[in-house]
Amino acid sequence: MAGIIKNRQVAANNWQLLKAGADKSLPAVPEGDVIVPLAQWLAQKDALLARKGRLGVWLANTDDPAVIAGDLNHFDLVAVDFPHFTDGRGSSIARLLRERYGWTGELRAIGDVIRDVVFYLSRCGFDAFDLKAGEDAKAALSAFGDFSEAYQTSVERPQPLFRRRAATAQAAAAK
Amino acid sequence: MYIYDEIDQRIVDDRVAQFRDQTSRFLAGSLSEDDFRPLRLQNGLYIQRFAPMLRVAIPYGLLASRQLRALAYIARKWDRGYAHFSTRQNIQYNWPKLEDVPDILEKLASVQMHAIQTSGNCIRNTTVDHFAGVAPDEIVDPLVWCEIIRQWSAFHPEFAFLPRKFKIAVSGAETDRAAIQVHDIGLQAQYDDKGNIGFRVYVGGGLGRTPIIGTVIREFLPWQHLLTYLDAVLRVYNRYGRRDNKYKARIKILVKETKPEVFRAQVEAEWAHLKDGPATLIEEEVERITKRFTRPAYQKLDKLASGYVLALGRDKAFASWARRNVQAHKVAGYAAVTLSLKKTGVAPGDMTDAQMEAVADLADRYSFGELRVSHEQNLILADVRQSDLFELWQQARELGLATPNIGLLTNIIACPGGDFCSLANAKSLPVADAITRRFDDLDYLYDIGELDLNISGCMNSCGHHHVGHIGVLGVDKQGAEFYQISIGGAQGNKAALGKVLGPSVSQAEVPGVVEKLIDLYIERRDSAEERFIDVVQRIGIEPFKEHVYGGHHKKPAGRGEQLAAA
């Protein structure tokens, strides 16, 4: 199985990603660790919780993360799908999960995820990246260093640059 | 000028390295064309009709002479010796080679410039009143706030891939010269009755295929909350803006389709979570940014320089230039000078490398080494001593930059159009040229008085034709280039969208139609003070329609049948 990036390292991927059929029918759930679509979680909560393997859920770019805000303690992983890397909805979903709904577990970007968006996504709260086929996870690790600083507040660093600057200036003045 | 600190510089340098890497991966074949496209667009790089086009940001239109020299150097070394100032305080190069772009960006970074987010579906260069900081009618100097917005918007991780492009404009004066009501977000800086700075927030304005005047969603947003509020608006847009149809993807459509009141409620609900969070601005930051702006060291001068007054009386040509191209300044004895890039025979906004260097010299000599770029595609020396005006005029004239036509019909705003732009329906530059030639007589031009004529080569409206008193839009009629004429548009506080006059006309007919519009205006105005736009607003478009198309609204009558009544 192809490797993913997790916590800024290449890691093995032990999860199976389940997708609904073309007719929206829910997939059968195999043994082991699975990431189910939101609809499946909503329809089969009890059965999914009674299973042995670990449980993850994935959100589509059009899903509202508020729907699972109260369920987060049941999951070992939450994933957000990017049908195309230029669809930025997943970035807002990630921030909401982290900053508003308090998700602290693994947050994985799946779908059309390329090396060049890893830096941004990481700032939005993703700590795992299942890159699209053909991308080299090892080579993509350098993406975390694309920029050495950033102006805005982010999940990784809630204090925006201007507050950190002000704090440094204050500390210098106090010396 | 805002002067970068070490971190600002580092971020821009990092971007150059990132783009160099992306370009080489693309050229080596490991980054696909489809994946590279959105990435290069975020760096202002288009693949145009003939060659790539690189759009460089001139943040809020402010430019130092050393930066203009660097732009000249780039034009000479990597392009064909000229560049084009756009209507959004950007400069565009039409002929760079893809593999040279990283070097161009590096050269830009060396003078604290960049091409970050000058294209693509992200937050674009913030624009401002081109007389910011010097206009006598200014309430709040907006430049500091523009730089704060620039930093907030640069590489914002959440809003890098919006449904569509997103443009913010800021004004701090009584007269709106930044067209804030036709931007995705428009900010009017003002004071409340306790003397606190804040912003009136317009949202969902825009031109293009569906022109809309923005709605006020907040009367007064205290400055501390500027960034959290912007985050809230952008988040609502990022989540709910349409992505299924690129013509319906701008925020104006979202605001319209959800209804402005509902949209406002969504923003308020989102903001309730973000308000007072870490992105809340602090006084230290505003002070820090303010201090990093260099300000002209004005001298104490008389309100009116006597030499200037004498020269005005002595030299008629100088006086008419001063009347059109010299604007009042809030500091006694100073004036703001517009160098016109609208000379007959030159494409609006085009400038050669030699002209750029010469203007950089003028800026050093007469205006503290700084200049501005206006959305009307002219350059401005904002801080000139009145006593230097005569000398400056003589030098500008030699450079071909003293056409006294600011605010007049031949100060045409035109997009690059079909000569360069692959989206165009029709050419815009030859139309501008033909009109300029038709109205080359200065006395006639003055008699016509204030008139904005704007030309776009297609519905994307880069030439702002909707808000021209006369607007010209290139349309495609069974594969042929035609032009739709509208009248009654206006920018500024009384922003209005022009109304289409009638069936579109061929390129050759456009100057004749404009002439007919002017004829009727001159006939119907009640005094020389009543401007074209005033007459249109007073008598409506019907009489103009009638005059152009005749009784039956058929083909416009040709030139020569009607001569100026003036």
Ligand code: SF4
């Ligand atoms: S208005 Fe149309 S033709 Fe003109 S520059 Fe914009 S996209 Fe191109």
